[in-house]
Amino acid sequence: MDGRWKKARWRWRTPAVMVAVSLWAWVGVLGETRARLVDNGYEGVVVGVSQAVEDEHGAELVEALKHTLTEASRRLFVATDRRAYFRTVTIVVPREWTKVNLTHHEGSENFEDSDIKVDEMNPVYRHQPYTQQNLGCGAPGQHIHLTPTYLLNDSAARGWGSRGKVLLQEWAKYRWGVFDELGYAEDPAFPLFYISHRRNRPSLCSDREVTGRLIDKLHLSACRMLPSGEPDANCRFIPYPHQTATSSLLSDLAIRSKEVKHFCGTEGRPHNSAAPTKHNFHCRGRSAWDVILSHSDFEDGANPPSDHFENPTFRVVQQADATYALVLDYSGSMNNHYRVHKLRRIARRWLLYEVATGSYVSIINFNKNARLVRSLTRVTDKASRKLLANSIETKADGGTSIGSGLYVAARQVLRDSANPVILLITDGEENENPRIDHVLFDVVKSGARVVTVAFGEEADLQLEKVARSTGGKTFTVIDIDEGQMLEDAFVGALTFQPPQPDTPITIFETVYKDGGREASSTFHVDFTVGRNLTLRLETGAQVSSSSPRLTNPQITSAPVLIGPDGTVYRNARFDPDSSTWLLVVPLAEAGLWQWKVGLSGERSTSVRVRIVSLQRDPSVQPITTKAWISHGAKDVNATVDRVVIFAKVMQGNSPVVNADVRAFITPPHEHEPTQVYTLRDNGQGADITAGDGVYSHYMTHFTSPGRYIVRAQVTDGGTAVIHSGTSQPVRRRRREVEEKGEEEEEEQDMDEDYIHTILGVPERCCGSVIPVPRDSTPTGNFQRTYSGGSLKVTNVPETDVLAPSRVRDLSVALVGVGWGRGSLPIHASVRIRWTAPGDDLDSGIVSGYELRMSTDVRNLEEENFIVNSSSSSSSSSSSSYNNNNSMTGWSVVDLSGLPVEVEGGTHLLLNVSLTLNSHKTYFALRAWDDVGSVSEVSNLAPLYLDPARVRTSTGGMGAWVVVVVVVVVLCLLVVVAMLCLARRRTRTAAQKLI
Incomplete structure (x- = not known):
């Protein structure tokens, strides 16, 4: 076969292929992960081991992963009511490892796209397993993070529970978009405790009462209660060793029971929507099981319960060198705006300098037909790079058949290749068969990831579909771009190659095209980079409108770099193969640098500068x-x-x-x-x-x-710091307990060793906020x-359809109270805080808020919180109507005259006076924009009052009032005494005169 598409081949393929394409395209939109659930078994799950992990214990680590995933699979089958388990798992180990038995020598999977990453610890989480979740309820996470220490050190893992159960919990977050159902220490949004029926309860979800004690973590004594009746920051809930609860897995760390095997919301296991947990907040009170069943894995009855179960099979591989097929559009429209010349310039530079040694590259041109220009060639040296670079052409004509180029790449060039990647660059809309839809099945079946580049505004609208269906990426290049956007696309394709020992880091980029005699600007070299600092100055290869050929711009003096101490670095050399000036500083001093180049002053001249560097010290991460x-x-x-x-x-x-x-x-x-x-x-x-x-x-x-x-x-920004992690407080040994902590009705033995075991686990991370330690290192x-x-x-919307985003950090704190004869109602001063949303989600300024208070949380739920169209930030209405048109028990807090209309992201702090009619009051607010669109209801902010504790601590008044009264009384007594003494002296003196 000569590399050209044979149109006759297509005629008999259409019906069957179109059905298959629909299936594969559907699979591609399930999520960012390539793992898919087929007949109750997850296939294509990838575990990636970072190259930062040494292979000293590599074999042991791989066995630990197999054991953990096998246990997690059994638990997954039970937790999903026999709907899912792990069928096939690939473990990708670093290429440098030599002590692990590989089942396959090369694989297409890579660490960056792994579902589960085994890597050095994040100092915030330390050795705690966690899932990076950046989106809301029901959305997939980015990855699960495990550390080698967690997998290999039993003492480090013991505090988190069974490894298989922990991995199941993280898989639920990663795959189905659920969240923890427990509280976090000192977290403002998701506290460890909440008050229900005048009792402090741990924030969790369980099908049966979880019994235990509240214990001060520092002294192992009874918890100290705040005036509001809540436990102080040192209080922890210690569950009794024996529990009967079987849910929820997302509360397992708080319950500490081997019997916990299910999610809340499954049959017979009610969900606790009242607890202030991360899951309840993000999922608006829906149970975890409800969210899971709504996922495409199980939606509409997919993957119903089955009795079939099998242990996972494992592949252990090292990532293969990438095999690239450059599929380049050479149709007539590529002559517009000199696109083909830009393509040649950037593609040559990528081949000469960027693509990793060891990779394979082929080049396929297409217009109305596809032509294999260069078969797979391994990049080994300068000669092989130059051979490939010289294959990039500039002659373009004819129609556009994107499908023909993709077919040659998938079926001829990349067949049976490990780690195949297609880089598809096109500017036109398809007008010749075969088209993308005709060959998409073949492309997906090849296992190739497709990186698509849309050149200009008219590029085919199917490009995103190709990238989505193959787990690839999408880029766009506009015609006024001088090469930066196209280079971004080529660099983006490099993420599918194995990690390199030294990866260049881009620290500065700019395009200069204003004319003038000189171009220059400054950039910073920080303490983590500076080795082989390289200036790449593109001559902005110009094209004459009368003669379409490359010409050099008018550079009057070679580019230079000027260091922080004023040292001028010259010796730049011009590379005619890529039309680029290169200047390298072996080890650049940290500080403010400058680049400079002399120009002819012609208005058509442009210069594009890119500054890259390697990390300064191998022991210091960049x-x-x-x-x-x-x-x-x-x-x-x-x-x-x-x-x-x-x-x-x-x-x-x-x-x-x-x-x-x-x-x-x-x-x-x-x-x-x-x-x-x-x-x-x-x-x-x-x-x-x-x-x-x-x-x-x-x-x-x-x-x-x-x-x-x-x-x-x-x-x-002058404020950036590197998070150093959170330190755990030193816990003291037990002292004599003068009073017991608050206990549940059931009493069990809880010895000191058990308590130390529970308290010895690092605090669970992370809730709504990760505090920044004071000793964190400034980045400079x-x-x-x-x-x-x-x-x-x-x-795109024709009108304003974006409402303000939801407020997540509403909080209400008591400042002072005045008691009416020691009973309710209470006149209180409270401090209210929140972060302002924007007019459109988090952009702009909202038009107003309605802040409500109620003793019943149901009055503040979404369906009952209807903002009156006449409401304003100064509203002081005190009642509303429910669905039955009867009066409800909520009121609006008067915010009139307060500075609440501020830019989104601004922190608001307001002091208001309220009359409280209950020992427990809840607050919530909504914002609205200039067209009346309202946000979702904010988080609920509770305000608790314990009259007995407040009266005891203040004597019925604020402490400062007591002090003032005492001082005034003492002053009056002194004054009276002095007056009496003075009067006695006056009488005595008068008697002497007589």
């Missing part, structure tokens, strides 16, 4: 960033879909917090200005957890249908850039 979009390659209907932009900033596995992170969005049409969003790591709006190093923001501005390009820029000045790919939007 600061890195990654950016992505919540919907990935999925089509977006902006009238209903909520798109989130993410950026993750880390030093190794340590979060970098308080950084300045911005997303720059290039709209579909060239004349439209760039949009800028400030991403936040504050646990509000689009962000799930504050302080975890993941920054986010809703994308709220859509000008027209088309492809939007996302790019992130990160700087220190740094900057990073990263491409987040592109997003295809099919529909």
